[in-house]
Amino acid sequence: MHNGHMADGTRQIGLGLTRVEGRDKVTGRARYAADTVFDDLVYAVVVQSQIAHGTVTADSLRDSSARAAAAPGVLHVLTPLNCPVLQRLPTDLTFDLPLERRPPLSDLTVQHVGQHMALVVADSPENATYAASLFELDYERRPPQLSAEEVLTSPQPPDEKDGEIRHGSYLPDHFVKLDEEKLQDRRGAPTEPECSARVDAMYTTALNAHYPIELSATIAQWHGAELTIHDATRWLTGERAVLAAYLDLPESAVRVVSPLVGGAFGSKSFLWMHVVLCAVAAREIGRPVKLVMTRNQMFSSTGHRPRTRQRVRLVAQDDGALASIEHHTVTETSTVAHFCEPAGLSSRFLYQSPRLVVSHRVARINSPTPCFMRGPGEAPGLFALESAVDELAVELGVDPVALRIRNHASLDQASGKPWSGKHLLECYDIGAQRFGWDKRPLAPRSLSAGGIQVGWGMATATYPGRRMPAACSVTTAADGSVRFASATHEIGTGVRTAMGQIAADASGLSLSQLTFESGDSLFPDAPYSGASQTTATVGSAVFEAASQWAKRLVALVSADEQTPFYGSNRDEIAITGGEVVSRNHRGTLADVIAHGGQRYLDELSFTVSVDGGDQRDTVSQSFGAHFCEVEVDEEIGRAAVTRWVAVMDCGRVINPALARSQVMGGITFGVGMALLEQVPYDAHTAKLIGEYYVPTHADRPDFDITFIDEPDYALDPIGVRGIGEIGACGVAAAVANAIFHATGRRIRDLPITIEQLLTPDIATQES
Template sequence: MSILGKPINRTDGWAKVSGAARYAAEHTLPGMAHAVLVTSTIPSGRVLRIDAGSAEQVPGLLLVMTHQNAPRLPDETRSGKVQPPIGRVLSLLQDDQVHYNNQPIGVVVADTLEHAREAAARLSVEYETAPAVLDFDEAKEHTHPPDKVLGEPADSARGNLQAGLLAGSARLDALYTTPYETHNPIEPHATVAAWDGGRLTLYDSTQYIKGVQRIVAQTLGIEPDQVTVLCPFTGGGFGCKGSVWSHVVLAAMAARQAGRPVKLVLDRNQMFGPVGTRPITAQRMKLAAMSDGRLTASSHDVLAYTSTIEDWIEPSALVTRMLYASPCQATTHRLARMNLGTPTFMRAPGEATGTFALEAALDELACQLGIDPVELRLRNYAEHDPEKNLPFSSKSLRQCYETGAERFGWSRRNPQPRSMRDGDKLVGYGMATATYPTRRSPAGASAAIDEEGHVRARSATQDLGTGTYTVMTQVAADALGVPVALVRFELGDSRMPEAPVSGGSTTVASVSSAVHAAATALRMKLIWIASADARSPLHGAIPDQVGVEDGWLYLKSEPAKRERMSSIVKRHGKGPVEVTADAAPGHEKEHYSMHAFGAVFVEVRVDEVLGEIRVPRVTGVYGVGRLLNQKTGYSQLMGGIVWGMGMALFEQTVYDKRNGRAVNGNLAEYHVPVNADVAQIDVLVVDEDEPHANPLGAKGIGEIGITGVAAALANAVYHATGKRIRHLPITLDKLL
């Protein structure tokens, strides 16, 4: 029986609970020094002078690196621009310009972390300030379109929008906003850099090992094979570690200048600015529908902030283009420049924010029409992608609605707002659609088996805590036909076969395809070795005639004629048998639109007097193709739902409009859900055949879990209280 889909425990679980799992900042090297990043305290202007006199009195100080003495980078990368969007416009101490508060302006290196911190605190920095745009309302007065939105046009149109809006008997025109949000993985960004002559080794907390290798090499003007990047474990990323940020290159520059290995770990406050954020968005939704609920028109206009040094767009309207059958539609994306750090990918970038606006607007329309919110969605169900005019590769959304409504008990919902109570608590039910694109990138993997029958598979991917070690172990064991206990999957080393960024929910679809190809090729190689060996019971057999079972190869016509794989390797006498294979997408996206889908149902209880919101239960049902590990998969989906709760009720980075500094730049005041906020989460994945996306039929699940949750909660709050909150997060003051 296949091991795929089984809820086996994490293969890296013991290493994590025992402390053996080593993260970037936990690597120690002989003679290693400690670095502290120095950041600006103004949002715009330039550095006039940095006085290090007092800092130089600190014992153990090795280096104060600023724009005045930092190594000069090659002309091609001195501006900091390298390979967007994974490579960003970096601040690498090549000039005196300041573009946002908390921008890197120096690196202090000392023999201990305490000495480095003390020396950094003693630096005296003088600035020349310049006007700064720090208010989104002010920034909105001057906007521009991005060149592209994830490779798609910034704007889209089909049909006659104005005619469609006029044709509807019910109309909605509403503005929805989402706030600045900051990634706060438990492990902050961290890099250890060490030079050996002209070769650089980086221990980096990253979502893209190969990207770090290439971009750091390009920035420093050396060859990629001179850079080795190691990352056996990443303590969470959620998008912020998918790009290469300034501190990674600065650590390498400081290590070279100091002449010894350097460790640089960002303070928690430094997570707010120089390593990305989810940008604030203002989204205007227009919907029109006939009295029976069928949409006649829809539009979605997105405005988001970007920095003054580069464009980055939150692609919120892409979801509206494909989710419902609206004959007339227009979408736009616009950017407003502000003196804040550049935004970046954050779990389900675009879909998380976009589904809030779209799904809340649909709920408002359903209330206008007096149609059940689930029924309204079914009446506008898209049987094919209306934007691309392509069939979906697979779509189980109807089943998700039906199953989710039944499990949740949606039929018990009284549609009238403020009509359901439990004692002094107002009870509300809300729902929304979840969706996320199914993507795949080229990847490579190797697989080897030794004389003892132990199998080792490798790929230069990374595990963010999502279960990559475990799932790839299952894929290799299943494809080769050996017990999972005999397989070891290795990752986290740029010298291994190529793997893409762990972002966009692509890792399973991409890397598992390569691991499957490598393990299958290894099985074929073993069969041919045995077939060519007169001593083997399989002598003369061709692959189609050979079955595999629990580490044995056997003749299908005579199952008694069999041989252990380990015996084949041992008799071969040339050490482990190894193969390397690549896997890449073909032309399937020219023929199919590929997305995962789901339905989210939420119950809230709101204190009528205090406005306190509690979420006793959430039900999420998803169609995600083939789930490769039920335990890690359900965990991913639950984590996404929890984050959706945080997005709806808690998360907001607050910037001081006087100086652009995050006033809640810590985990004490940047609020996220904790155990007490999370009650029952019921997750189910429906059976779904996905024959087109990749060889294993798996869709990524890292991000779909957050989508739709914020809207479902906002819709439930309206049902409970009769108050429509269109601006996240839904805090007490907005209900009182």
């Protein structure tokens, strides 16, 4: 499955090449959204609410706005009292995506702490910040509902503003636009079978923040009726559509530019309200407006992973064969947007079971809108499922790996289709060997060193192989250089590098002759950079564009009487290392194009579009196995992850260096979820308190990462599946399972805290 014009000696796929933008990043030359320079630039700061639910008084808004407007350097103050009317988004953008139904500054109600109440624009960031601090808002408070439990046990008020603001709870049907990923599902017998081995446990996960290094930043500039937005986003075309809808503009009048994204993990997948307000302010004052969110503001303004409460019930026969799986999730969203953390999706197919019941209930609370976060659904869901499977192994007295192998699913039970490629059993085998799993004693508290308890745990990883439609343009220059471009994003994963490798192999060009550009909505359309789909999605478009480019060039030279290749069989002409080669002739690309002139340049500059692939007959899913070692010092309640082995089945590996980095990053992400991360807030006021802890280099285990590297051509022509998210999936469970093995304590609530790990006598003294 590789291009016929490519010689093995020039193959780039499979090489661990360094990132094309790497040197710029480490030397400070890399340009992000906030680095864009404009003449006449002014600065905006958001004013946020300090209560969770109620109505702001119009008088306090007027008084505060007047004080701010009189402050030095202030150019404009935008509030609900003077904000131009913004349009309500169409239903197809809000009913199953976390885009807010209610436009910003469209009424006086407050739905959560941190809601945008005003925007102050001044001639400097300092003046804008000072003016915003002059706001003193009064509220008519209403009792907030701050948890799913409150919503599910209290009478609910009616919806407001024709459904823009909604209350109560609901049962969503499917995950985002993926109708086949059912959030309410069942198969098999209506009642649970009677078996002697069972686990019935409740697991909870905390509210997590994405916490990317790059703050969310936006610069809005108008050219007449046309808007250009420089934003930290990973969905250029989606943001263009949403901005056009809010502002009642044709999409052709909106351009979105995002040269590089400094981390996102889901937080920059969708347009947030500050971007709209920045555009409105720029139009009102006729100057470009820059807005950079503060770190604290991002906790309430750019999404988060919502809390989950998950009940898992496993029933197994004496030989370990699962007879029933139930996985019931309660999670939370805001009152102004839909989002469901799809924690039970993996339970539908991961293990063979004749009976399955999966449900999800979403409670609307007075909280900011949640959104995707690395491994949405899989990360919290596999914590519950894989912890429960570990508990079942203990109940049965069998090895956790052996139990998983016993219940291996040879096809996708949710659809009845075969997998396009599945090598999970090899992942278990290789991982166990590399870790030394055969030396693990079954009994907990069996391993220790120097008074420190040592535990070994493992878990299965899985994440869908996804692909969507995309397009790519090719532009050939007179010097023989070729530019490939698509409206995708470089979010720090090495997309430009991987796309260059794909283009080089499919075209026969050398890497020095081509570039891949992204980050501009003027380029051909591509979907959001999420769901671990960019390499399969945009890579398919790049592969098709590069393949067509090579075919077109061969057709040109073989039909051109003025070239030495005229009359040659096309199969005898190859493009290798950027040269055109036949049995008797060789020519540089620059010479060939110079000879062909504008006719060649026109024919070799075009755009291709590809669909989402034919996935009717098989299901593409990535799998993996995590094995980890933890050390627990029960005297101080400290858990340290010291060693990690991961084996991943993610299709073909384009760049092993980038892939390994992605998996290491995902594991580190999961370790943070397991041991550190929760947004601290006051349970009564919903205001932020304390600090948000994330893993550092000191928390990094020794990594051993392996890939099966077996292509999956059923998903795409290059045989890849995504790698960005599977590394985080199953990690929290592996850590919790290792802690059980070290201490004998089954911890079902994340994050695992010091208090949960202290020896019983010390914990009693502390309490």
